[in-house]
Amino acid sequence: MQLNYKSYGEGFPLVILHGLFGNLDNWQTLARKWADDYRIILVDLRNHGRSPHADEMTYPLMAHDLAAFLEEQAIDRCHVLGHSMGGKVAMQVALTYPALVEKLIVVDMAPRQYGRGHDDVFAALNALDPASLEDRRDAEERMKPHMEDAGVRMFLLKNLARDSEEGFRWRMNLEVLHRDYENLIAPVGTLGQTFPGQALFVRGGKSGYIKNDDWEGILAHFPLAELATVAGAGHWIHAEKPAELSGLVRKFLEKPAVRRERMVPNMGE
Known part of the structure; x- marks a missing residue:
C-alpha cells in the first residue's frame, strides 16, 4: 500500500500519525x-486522507503499512509520534517492529480497550450524502442537526473532496471505518510484549483518554515510559496547546537515547 505523505526539513526522521477521521494536514503547523x-514525515493512514482505501482496518495491518512505508523511504530507524488512533498505531509499530523506532511519543491515548x-459522529456522517451537496456551507448546515459542536463539524468536513463531476465525496473510507470500528477501540499489545526504548505519553488535563489507572498498563508494554499532562487541554492537544506540546516533544527528543537492555524499570513510578 502506497501511503500518502508530506515531508519537511532534514535530519533524523520524525514520523507523525493522525487520529480517527483525521489526515496529515492536522499536524502541518507543528511539523x-x-x-x-x-x-x-506526515502520513495519511489507510482509509484516511489521500491514502488508498482498503477493505480491512486493524492495528497490526496499519503497523505493517507503516513498516513497509519506512522501507520504501529507506528509513531504518525513526522517532514515531501518534495521536489518538494514530497513537495506537505508533504503539503497535513500536511493539511489533521495535528496531524501527528510536523514541515513541503517544498523544492522549493508552494501549487499553476503549468504549464506543x-x-x-458516524450517525452525522452517514446522514450526509456528499454527492448531493452544493458546497461546504451546505454540508455544514445539513450536519448541524446531527452534530452540535461546530469545531467537530469543521474537523469532519475536512474529509470532503470535490468529485470529478458535480458534488463531493468522502476522502476517508467511511464504510470500512464504521464497520471495523470495534477494531479501532481494541487494545494493542499482547501479554509480555514490550518496547525497549524511551516513550513519552502526553495527556490533556481535561481529557479522559489517559487515566491514572492506565499507567500500570502502559508501563507493562513501555517500561521506560514517561507521562506528561498539559493543563487546560482536551483530546486535541496539538490544536489547543501547540506551544506546550511542541516544547514537551522537543525536550523529550533532545534527551540522550536509552534502551532497556541491562536496565530494570521502576514499575512503581
Whole structure:
C-alpha cells in the first residue's frame, strides 16, 4: 500500500500519525516548527486522507503499512509520534517492529480497550450524502442537526473532496471505518510484549483518554515510559496547546537515547 505523505526539513526522521477521521494536514503547523531540527514525515493512514482505501482496518495491518512505508523511504530507524488512533498505531509499530523506532511519543491515548465513543459522529456522517451537496456551507448546515459542536463539524468536513463531476465525496473510507470500528477501540499489545526504548505519553488535563489507572498498563508494554499532562487541554492537544506540546516533544527528543537492555524499570513510578 502506497501511503500518502508530506515531508519537511532534514535530519533524523520524525514520523507523525493522525487520529480517527483525521489526515496529515492536522499536524502541518507543528511539523513546520519541528522541521528546523528533524525530517518531519506526515502520513495519511489507510482509509484516511489521500491514502488508498482498503477493505480491512486493524492495528497490526496499519503497523505493517507503516513498516513497509519506512522501507520504501529507506528509513531504518525513526522517532514515531501518534495521536489518538494514530497513537495506537505508533504503539503497535513500536511493539511489533521495535528496531524501527528510536523514541515513541503517544498523544492522549493508552494501549487499553476503549468504549464506543463515536456513534454520534458516524450517525452525522452517514446522514450526509456528499454527492448531493452544493458546497461546504451546505454540508455544514445539513450536519448541524446531527452534530452540535461546530469545531467537530469543521474537523469532519475536512474529509470532503470535490468529485470529478458535480458534488463531493468522502476522502476517508467511511464504510470500512464504521464497520471495523470495534477494531479501532481494541487494545494493542499482547501479554509480555514490550518496547525497549524511551516513550513519552502526553495527556490533556481535561481529557479522559489517559487515566491514572492506565499507567500500570502502559508501563507493562513501555517500561521506560514517561507521562506528561498539559493543563487546560482536551483530546486535541496539538490544536489547543501547540506551544506546550511542541516544547514537551522537543525536550523529550533532545534527551540522550536509552534502551532497556541491562536496565530494570521502576514499575512503581
